[in-house]
Amino acid sequence: MTRLWNEPADFADQMIDGFVAANERYVRRVPGGVVRSTTSPAGQVAVVVGGGSGHYPAFGGLVGPGLAHGAAMGNLFASPSTKQIHNVAKAADNGGGVFFSYGNYAGDVLNFDAAQERLRAEGIACETVTVTDDIVSATADEKRKRRGIAGDLTVFRIAAAAAETGADLAEVTRLARLANERTRSFGVAFTGCTLPGAEQPLFTVPEGRMAVGLGIHGEPGIDETDIPTADGLAELLVSRLLDEVPDGVELAGARVVPILNGLGSLKYEEMFVVYRRVAQLITDAGVEIVDPHVGEYCTSFDMAGTSLTLFWLAGAGEDSELAALWDTPVDTPAYRRGSVSPQQPRVAADSTATVAEAVEPGDEASQSVARTVLAAVRTMVDTIDTHVDELGRIDAIAGDGDHGIGMQRGSHAALAAATAAVDAGAGAGTTLAHAADAWSDKAGGTSGALWGVILNAVAGKLGDQGRPDAAAIATGVAAGSRGVTDYGKAEVGDKTLVDALVPFSSALTQAVDGGAGLTDAWRTAADAATRAAAATADLLPRMGRARTHGQNSVGTPDPGAISLALIVTAVGETLAAENSVKESADV
Numbered sequence: 173m174t175r176l177w178n179e180p181a182d183f184a185d186q187m188i189d190g191f192v193a194a195n196e197r198y199v200r201r202v203p204g205g206v207v208r209s210t211t212s213p214a215g216q217v218a219v220v221v222g223g224g225s226g227h228y229p230a231f232g233g234l235v236g237p238g239l240a241h242g243a244a245m246g247n248l249f250a251s252p253s254t255k256q257i258h259n260v261a262k263a264a265d266n267g268g269g270v271f272f273s274y275g276n277y278a279g280d281v282l283n284f285d286a287a288q289e290r291l292r293a294e295g296i297a298c299e300t301v302t303v304t305d306d307i308v309s310a311t312a313d314e315k316r317k318r319r320g321i322a323g324d325l326t327v328f329r330i331a332a333a334a335a336e337t338g339a340d341l342a343e344v345t346r347l348a349r350l351a352n353e354r355t356r357s358f359g360v361a362f363t364g365c366t367l368p369g370a371e372q373p374l375f376t377v378p379e380g381r382m383a384v385g386l387g388i389h390g391e392p393g394i395d396e397t398d399i400p401t402a403d404g405l406a407e408l409l410v411s412r413l414l415d416e417v418p419d420g421v422e423l424a425g426a427r428v429v430p431i432l433n434g435l436g437s438l439k440y441e442e443m444f445v446v447y448r449r450v451a452q453l454i455t456d457a458g459v460e461i462v463d464p465h466v467g468e469y470c471t472s473f474d475m476a477g478t479s480l481t482l483f484w485l486a487g488a489g490e491d492s493e494l495a496a497l498w499d500t501p502v503d504t505p506a507y508r509r510g511s512v513s514p515q516q517p518r519v520a521a522d523s524t525a526t527v528a529e530a531v532e533p534g535d536e537a538s539q540s541v542a543r544t545v546l547a548a549v550r551t552m553v554d555t556i557d558t559h560v561d562e563l564g565r566i567d568a569i570a571g572d573g574d575h576g577i578g579m580q581r582g583s584h585a586a587l588a589a590a591t592a593a594v595d596a597g598a599g600a601g602t603t604l605a606h607a608a609d610a611w612s613d614k615a616g617g618t619s620g621a622l623w624g625v626i627l628n629a630v631a632g633k634l635g636d637q638g639r640p641d642a643a644a645i646a647t648g649v650a651a652g653s654r655g656v657t658d659y660g661k662a663e664v665g666d667k668t669l670v671d672a673l674v675p676f677s678s679a680l681t682q683a684v685d686g687g688a689g690l691t692d693a694w695r696t697a698a699d700a701a702t703r704a705a706a707a708t709a710d711l712l713p714r715m716g717r718a719r720t721h722g723q724n725s726v727g728t729p730d731p732g733a734i735s736l737a738l739i740v741t742a743v744g745e746t747l748a749a750e751n752s753v754k755e756s757a758d759v
């Protein structure tokens with residue numbers, strides 16, 4: 173239960189402000205997260221980590237000498253936006269390139285990859301290693317599909333330690349990849365967690381029961397049992413992890429760093445009782461324990477639960493480069509190891525201010541269309557506000573339950589941006605582009621990034637001069653649909669919003685090509701989207717967070733497809749009411 177907040181929507185931002193105020197010796201605020209407030213050698217590879225907030229000390233608490241140079245910090249349980257990641261990486265760059273590392277979640281991958289592409293286009297070399305330590309989330313031969321949990325720490329630490337030695341970007345990447353190969357985690361939980369302002373927990377675990385393999389955003393586990401004794405839990409965790417020793421490591425004589433991680437509200441004392449037995453079992457298996465960790469390294473807000481990570485530093489007799497790097501001193505707000513030499517504060521220009529974008533006014537006709545765009549965005553807000561709980565409910569069945577909240581954050585930000593653009597005299601294209609950027613920036617997550625792509629594509633066809641015809645709008649929607657599949661790599665049938673978007677776009681194009689006016693064509697297309705979204709209930713998810721718990725979601729439609737169908741249906745009504753967009757090419 174979270175008890176203290178001001179406005180729930182401001183919680184993540186205010187948390188970062190307070191975190192920075194309390195840790196100025198280590199970090200300074202930049203738009204999108206934090207970077208070190210101390211100097212780093214010129215040319216040193218910058219290690220940039222990040223993800224949703226709610227996992228403290230991941231990610232901002234791990235910024236400082238010997239560890240990350242910067243952390244992109246998204247909203248609670250939602251990946252940071254592309255813009256946030258880009259800002260943080262620019263501020264962290266020391267001229268030696270940027271190395272990104274983060275847990276393998278769909279929203280993070282979309283947004284970090286887009287930021288990486290943008291940086292590369294600007295001439296900044298970047299590489300990425302996603303952390304995939306959670307052995308519950310996919311089979312061993314599909315390790316690249318696994319989620320990242322407390323194993324983040326080992327990969328971040330090895331990358332940062334390599335950067336400290338002056339290693340170049342390729343070498344940092346190689347070592348981080350090796351660290352990820354050598355890291356395995358397994359977790360359990362006894363309660364769900366409740367985000368600020370929410371009346372209900374995001375998910376629950378029945379009293380007296382333990383969810384085995386529950387993810388750090390409540391992704392359903394693989395089993396549920398009665399809560400065992402502390403020793404029983406240690407036996408479960410260790411046996412699962414010893415069953416999956418990484419390739420190339422012989423158990424007897426190997427050296428391992430055990431990390432017993434608290435997920436938020438488990439007592440340290442309870443963890444020490446569990447660790448007592450963990451240590452015995454590891455030693456009994458003939459494995460040498462190095463530098464054990466018991467504490468909180470990657471939490472899940474106030475969830476009661478724990479995970480065990482084994483980081484295999486070396487096999488028997490192996491002269492391990494990982495072991496040498498693991499000795500690197502670290503000094504960050506939440507994590508210290510060894511002793512770091514005194515650091516010089518970095519004098520940096522104030523980068524917290526965001527520069528207001530100048531708006532090039534549209535012509536009179538386009539300004540009138542911009543008012544329709546604004547009405548459509550307001551409709552999106554009303555639609556999401558009405559359905560926010562239901563969208564959260566269906567997302568919780570196989571996802572993390574935040575689809576409604578994320579869409580709400582994005583659409584409200586879009587409305588504020590569109591309103592400001594219209595007030596400044598913007599044309600329709602600029603108005604919708606501002607709304608798109610605000611949506612993706614404030615929503616973060618998977619759907620935030622994808623709605624940014626859709627709306628930006630439509631904006632590109634609206635332009636700021638004259639009134640667009642129905643064909644231009646259909647072409648814009650088609651470009652948005654292609655953009656989403658290019659970017660997110662989902663296909664029809666994968667149980668994502670693509671299942672509603674593609675039929676919507678095809679039906680719109682077909683109706684417009686057949687001579688229908690925009691309002692009628694849009695209604696026909698919205699009906700197709702609604703039918704297609706409902707039909708996703710029968711599908712097994714193959715993308716996104718729901719992928720790992722496919723069976724749970726059969727019988728429930730995909731939340732992203734449903735929200736898309738709801739939005740296009742409601743926008744159709746607004747278009748009919750406003751009737752201010754030219755109905756066809758020749759009218």
Ligand SMILES: Nc1ncnc2c1ncn2[C@@H]1O[C@H](COP(=O)(O)OP(=O)(O)O)[C@@H](O)[C@H]1O
Nearest residue numbers: 279575617618619660662668669716731732733
């Ligand atoms: N690769 C993808 N391509 C298109 N849509 C996707 C993809 N992955 C997930 N989605 C959509 O995103 C929706 C979830 O959005 P959101 O709640 O923002 O996700 P998350 O919290 O997982 O970042 C899913 O219901 C699905 O429609």
Ligand SMILES: O=C(COP(=O)(O)O)[C@@H](O)CO
Nearest residue numbers: 223224249251277278279617
């Ligand atoms: O939830 C997180 C990011 O994943 P999404 O796919 O955007 O939900 C975050 O907490 C972990 O980085």
